[in-house]
Amino acid sequence: MKNILVTGAVGQIGSELTMSLRERFGNDNVVAGGRKTKPSEKLLNSGPFEIVDCVDAQEIANVVKKHDIDTIYHLAAILSAVAEANPVLAWNVNINGLYNVLEVARDLKCAVFTPSSIGAFGPTTPLDNTPQDTIQRPNTMYGVTKVAGELLCDYYFKRFGVDTRGVRYPGIISNETLPGGGTTDYAVEIYYEAIKHKKYTCNLPAGTFLDMMYMPDAIKAGIDLMEADPTRLKHRNAFNVTAMSFDPEIIAAAIRKHIPEFTIDYDVDPVKKAIAETWPNSMDDSAARAEWGWEPEYDLETMTKDMIEVLSKKL
Numbered sequence: 001m002k003n004i005l006v007t008g009a010v011g012q013i014g015s016e017l018t019m020s021l022r023e024r025f026g027n028d029n030v031v032a033g034g035r036k037t038k039p040s041e042k043l044l045n046s047g048p049f050e051i052v053d054c055v056d057a058q059e060i061a062n063v064v065k066k067h068d069i070d071t072i073y074h075l076a077a078i079l080s081a082v083a084e085a086n087p088v089l090a091w092n093v094n095i096n097g098l099y100n101v102l103e104v105a106r107d108l109k110c111a112v113f114t115p116s117s118i119g120a121f122g123p124t125t126p127l128d129n130t131p132q133d134t135i136q137r138p139n140t141m142y143g144v145t146k147v148a149g150e151l152l153c154d155y156y157f158k159r160f161g162v163d164t165r166g167v168r169y170p171g172i173i174s175n176e177t178l179p180g181g182g183t184t185d186y187a188v189e190i191y192y193e194a195i196k197h198k199k200y201t202c203n204l205p206a207g208t209f210l211d212m213m214y215m216p217d218a219i220k221a222g223i224d225l226m227e228a229d230p231t232r233l234k235h236r237n238a239f240n241v242t243a244m245s246f247d248p249e250i251i252a253a254a255i256r257k258h259i260p261e262f263t264i265d266y267d268v269d270p271v272k273k274a275i276a277e278t279w280p281n282s283m284d285d286s287a288a289r290a291e292w293g294w295e296p297e298y299d300l301e302t303m304t305k306d307m308i309e310v311l312s313k314k315l
Contacts, residue, residue, distance in 0.1 A: 003029050005069045007054050008076035010034040012177045013218060015043055017073060020219045022047050031067050054097030060104045071111045074101045080119050080142040080275055082181035087141035094145035102156045111163035113226050114153055116238045118170050118211055120146035123278045130280035132240050132287040140275055150238040157236055165225050166237040170211030172218050175310040183275045187212055187251060191307045194255045194262045195315050202248045203269035209281040211242040214298040228292035239288040243296035245281060254304040
């Protein structure tokens with residue numbers, strides 16, 4: 001990787017990934033691409049920023065040519081809960097946007113990283129130790145776009161030789177950027193509320209187990225995969241990756257080790273509950289470990305300690 005474009009660079013993952021890539025490859029070599037949301041001062045002042053709407057193929061191509069881009073981290077997407085509220089927008093951004101990126105990459109010889117998600121699974125998928133290769137019949141628009149995206153990336157690699165790679169992210173927990181409309185958002189919000197108010201009202205019921213990952217590991221997964229030896233990659237796109245699995249009661253108990261008076265109650269969102277029930281309790285990420293050496297650095301205890309330390313200073 002020499003010159004990198006990050007689409008969706010103002011989002012939850014994109015904003016932190018951009019900064020990590022700039023630290024690694026140089027500020028001027030990593031272009032942050034955003035659409036409407038104003039970037040942070042840190043993002044704006046540390047390197048180049050371009051307006052990039054992924055549904056505009058010419059706009060993508062212009063930026064790629066201008067900065068001589070050879071690698072695109074395509075993170076622009078509509079997340080699960082927002083996608084259910086506006087499925088037409090979700091299809092346009094998540095599928096047509098990805099198609100535009102892949103076409104530009106094919107024409108201008110770029111490698112492409114595109115994240116998929118645990119949302120690519122559905123109610124007929126094995127929920128425990130979900131295999132790398134298994135049935136995928138999601139019943140949400142977000143899930144449909146993720147499965148279609150996985151297949152589209154595979155097709156562009158096999159048909160046109162585009163170096164496409166990707167992971168299936170679980171829920172991502174960050175101490176930097178607030179979440180943007182995902183079903184797993186509670187696992188970020190709970191830390192903020194624990195520090196500010198010592199209590200939290202959760203929109204998913206107790207007993208809802210979901211795979212999760214701390215943001216430093218999510219960034220590490222994306223960069224490690226893009227730097228991996230391509231001859232070892234049998235799957236290329238949509239590698240299962242995970243670091244931990246818990247339900248709201250377990251994360252609350254981890255927080256109480258640091259904030260003993262913390263309490264949790266519930267006001268369940270039926271839409272988010274229905275989505276979460278179709279997602280894995282835990283994923284088998286052995287393919288990622290075997291093919292490119294995936295290994296998370298954080299578990300629930302170490303993540304909770306870091307989250308509370310960082311957010312306590314910030315808040």
